[in-house]
Amino acid sequence: LEDNRGLVVVLFCLPASFIFDVCLRFRNWVIRYLFSAPHQHNERVRTIQAAVRKWNDLPTENRRPMCTSRPNWLSLSTTFFQKKDCHQITVSLFDILNLDEENMIVKVEPMVSVRDVTDYLITRGYALAVTLEIGDATCGGLAMAVGMTTYSHKVGLYQEAVVSYDVVTADGSLIHVERDNEHEDLFSCLPWSHGTLGFLVALELKIIKVKPYIHLQYIPVKGKKNYCDKMRLLSGALDKLATTPDYLEATVFSKDEAVIMVGNFSYADKPGEMGKVNNVARWYKPWFYKHVETFLRTGGGDEYIPLQQYLLRHNRAIFWVVEAMIPFGNHPIFRALLGWLCPPKPAFLKFTTTPGVRAMTFTRQVFQDIVLPMTVLEKSIDIAEDLFDTYPILIYPCRIYDHGVNSGQLRPPREDQMCPGANYGMFYDLGVYGVPGKVKRKERYDSVKAMRSMESFIRQHGGYSFLYADIFMTKEEFHEMFDLTLYEQCRVKYGAVGAFPHLYDKVKPEINVFEVGRTWAETN
Template structure:
């Protein structure tokens, strides 16, 4: 029962409006300190797990325990068995949805260790619950980082492997899945297999990305690493005019020339239709006093939020600085890109940053842990949080459509290769169309369009916004141009439309071949919202 439904309609509306108008105050007085206490307790629990209950040398024994539990599930009466899933609570995931794990048979998969660093093969072997924060702390002092490192420290290596990830190095190497050397997976029959791109399980290897735990339990994976220097030399290039910044991104990403000299890191933040700042980063040493004077530790609590810092270059003009590598990789973590502004409108004020900035951001786990059905319904209908994979050929069109549907800025642009692995090595993503391919290359240049924040009509408290109409219009565009929605966020697709967006032919074969049928939920069942987004979205549509 939604507690708000017990209130008289007039009081309910006034209470909701008060909470919206005073959201920053509520978050500062309650959410931030409670989130800090919550995260401290969670960190102590994880420390206890790693220090006293876990050790890399016991990895095989822990995997055998998972196999035994899956074997026990297989001994149950087939007619009454429920599909399996991990016992990890929903609130610990970064997905915006709440999959109904209570309807599944839950198996503990408590695997938190970094297992082995192989500098000859340039891979690191990890258990799936290792986080981005963990792996960056481990690798960077040793002179390495993952080829694709997400900006949010709580994201897990396993979650990204079975979901999707891309970052500002992806114009060089592609999606996170392209940097995975092997997966160790416990299948629905309890057997353990290792899937690589060139062994007998390569069909499974190509289907595990985007599968969201519907093909088996991931128990280990090997990830490509790259050698690094301790700093990123960052150039900030402000560009006026939509065609100008879109053309510049196509040029810098190598979309027009596969032999172009590529920067190590590349992204753009679009602040309005005709204004963007392009960021070009390269590994560097700080070995002179002049360079040392330009060092900026962008993640320190008292510093401006990174995107606010970037915005200043629209008026200051082109400039450069040196950012410590871990600071750069986690530059968007403190403000959750720019989502925190909709929670705490005054959060970037220097006084707030100085005295309370160390409490930010509110932990995603805490926000999900305290999300009631009523809050879930209200928040999803009054904000947008979407990452979308689109071909670089529609960059201008997608920005225009995002403005029309959501009327919110900034938006994020991360170029990314999508490879054509051929018809026999295709997973859920289709090969790029011929006009999307980079000339002479086996990949097309796509990009992540990141749209996060409060839609304009909701923010201004006037106008009309219906999340159903807006999201379904965006999803229709994505399907038309051959793009893909990230599945951690709410989708409004029917199952037929979902099957049109994704190629599930190889995935469905893999489910049959690798004992996933009946053992794990189907992909659409796993990722669709647990609430009726169409009904709730129409109910909460704003018209004032």
């Protein structure tokens, strides 16, 4: 099965996950258009409140921590939190509630997907300020966890684009949470909380005015220092007053080769521009990162991409993860005949993951997003190669703001990491996805040791691990990376202690990572 994984995925996983996805979308459509409507939002919230109050009426010894009843396999997290050990509350909230064009805000329920809200906004000339590239991600999931995009060098993390949260707390109360109201402490701690402080039932998100196309320039750069310096310059890390592009990212194909992508909104209506339009999201087109790689040979170039296709450009190949599943997936014949089936749906892959498969994949691949300060960009490339030896690597610049005592779980940037004269530091997402080189070469590889070494590097330099992926930290190390002072205070103030799982318990892998790593190392 391992040696012929591509055939297994094509013959079974692709058609099965396609059917699975069609059924799932039909289910969501039925819920949204037949059994749901924006004007019914308050009624649906009252149902959730009643369910929480019913939990409060249980004898103390019968109260298990609460969580949503949404199955694990529907989330994009790589972990499988054991919901069977919790009291599950149904939260079926799929509607876009309101578009406030005057204040540039859209109000949505938490289970609205990135694809749905993007479709809704773009036809009206808007987009979310932070739009994740994976269409199946939900607005609420990103709000309670974290997200960033290639616009984040202007805005910051997803949480910076949240205007307000509506939350049902442990006693069944509904509270409106904003940065400057009496719940400012909770506003700071809901991001990165992963649903451990209350049930999110609505949120307001900042939107931006857009144009129908992105003019994308591809700039190949040789030399690690050269592309790192250029990313710092283009992102505004060196000067807060610098003019920065609308979108900015880099794909590193080797330690000494990268392609930097600079994107700006455009109408593509001038002579010659329409001839450069590239519909990169069409099923028969090369995977986006493979298309980007061609500019290493051609010496750069530019084109115009329809905005919606640009925003979801990495969706078909899940960045470059699909290549590990279907090595021939980018072949022109495969794309022409079966490209419309890609990608295998994350929900289906999780739905069909057995404990044995989970343990095996855990030791044979890496899937990590890491936030680090721009000051250590070169060092992080080196350590990622030493520990994982897999390319490409993703770089998204992102502001991390210093909110002082209201910084929540994120420790404020250190003084030497701040942008001159600004209240933020320029960090970046280092995306490392794929099969480590040693695994490909069938050499001995200790995934636990590698990830613990990377996490040590992250803590040393004031960075953060995205918590949707597996973490390899002890609880003490977790507290060193994240500041849980205000979080713990909110747990007490809003009655979350005993009512919801603790953050560390919610995000730690459901398997014993140290035992799995030790066993794998001994037997391989």
